[in-house]
Amino acid sequence: MGNEEKGNSLQPTDERVQSFFGERTLPAIEVAPRSLRYRTRRDVLLFGIGAVAALAGGGFFLPQDTLSRMGVRRNMNSPGKEWFLNKALRIDDDVAEALYSKNRRVPTYAKSQITPLKNNYNGTTPDPGYISGWNLTLDGLVSGLSISLDIRNLLTRFSVHEQITRLVCVEGWSAIAWWAGLRFDDLLRAYPPMSQAKWARVESSVNLDASGNSDPYFMSLDLATIRHPQTLLATHLNSQPLTVDHGAPLRLLVPVKLGLKNVKAITRITYVAEEPRDYWAERGYSRYDGI
């Protein structure tokens, strides 16, 4: 010890005022070499166990494709893995729901900030033939009736709102676009859902898969999001009626959700009490998708 070697007092005499942020001396403690060896052996052993556990955890959580690329032949998929990863997804959904505020408007932009919007139809873009006979059907209403509306009904009965907002895709890209349409909330008020309804199933029956076969698209949406003033049933993009690429004649525009909730070419809205199925949730994505 430095003090002893210099023959100073055994007690450290540090008279300088130590600032709160100043680095402190690490007090030296004397231990038996045996105890240092023992602790080292114990902790290194624990460390090794931890490293093996981390490796096992990696094997447990990594996708099968990744493992097989690494040379693992065995099928490592298990219900436990699905459960655990879905749990993480649900926690994240709950966080998203807690963050959501009905009073918070999403940022809006100037016309000069508009960016190109690509057609991100997952499968084949439908043939425009469906547009002439298009109808929107409402189900699960308080009246117990099934209502069918065409685009003229919608545009004459409801006031049109415009907004320039960002559409964010789960893939990571986003686009600022100028939309116009009716508020979903206005439709909800005009055709109130049954009292026990908490969800809407928004559906497009004209959706196609990659080989052009019918692949109806369906998506769950909570009523709180439907009531948000920036949730539109959009009819126009850049002041022009929607093209087939962007879901003519009516698409959902819900900027507080990921793009995959923004259903194109909606054909049916059904109000239900229980959370309905969701196209992308069944393919491993989140259900709530609040952003």
Added chain:
Amino acid sequence: MSHSTPADCEPNFTSMLPKPPGVLVVRKHHFLVRWSHWLNVPILLGLILSGISIYWASPIYQHKPDPNTGNFDVAADIGIWICAHVPGQHHYSSPPDWIYNHMSLGPGMLALALRLHWLCAYSFMLNGMVYVAGLVMGGGWRSLLPRRADLLDALRMFRYYLGFPFAKLMRRKWLHPLFNTKYNALQRAAYFSVPVAGLLSVATGWAIHKPMQLPWLVALFGGYNAARVWHFWLMLVYILFALPHVILVFADGWDTLRSMIVGWSTRVKRSEAIANGQ
């Protein structure tokens, strides 16, 4: 300070039994700091691998599609270049995927990558809190704070590291710059920056994840696309930190590595020097 006896001194008999010579150690890292430090390895690995898989779905570095291949992703270009120029990779089946096959979970698994990313991201945030708690409880945070003379001292350390391999080769003496703190200035800069990078990664992550509920956070990083760029470069910061970090720990020796596992270090001289104001 205990009445310790250096091994080379005559023991000071307080009892009739001769005491075996002790070893002086300092508690260098709080156990929460040690645990969270090692947990960062699998968590960050999971975040980076799943993160690059997510990046695949919509790369931030793109160019106009190549007229022949239709490729627009710079990472795919790098893969193609590697397969063309790196020996042993000429017959790689899918060159555009080389980067994603070697540095991520793989291409075309966005849903899985996102779920893993959330799992690791929440673990990373919890682990970060454990780390901060360990720093506070062990008082280790004080050793990480930047000092006034750090820039000059860091340059001296940098010069030392650069010259070290040459000095070894030439069998010349190459003296380690003297310092009387737990870390040298270069270490301090690195160990201070990495938690800051962690904080920024979490902040940019939330900005990308919840841009509509946290628009102020998005604005802080200069917009949605800029936040994605930040998030990407912060990942590179970890990689750029980890490489020399691992090399230097092994170069520095067993005591340094042991102190992060056991917590104890037998290098007590430095902390003595602080006490004596040297």
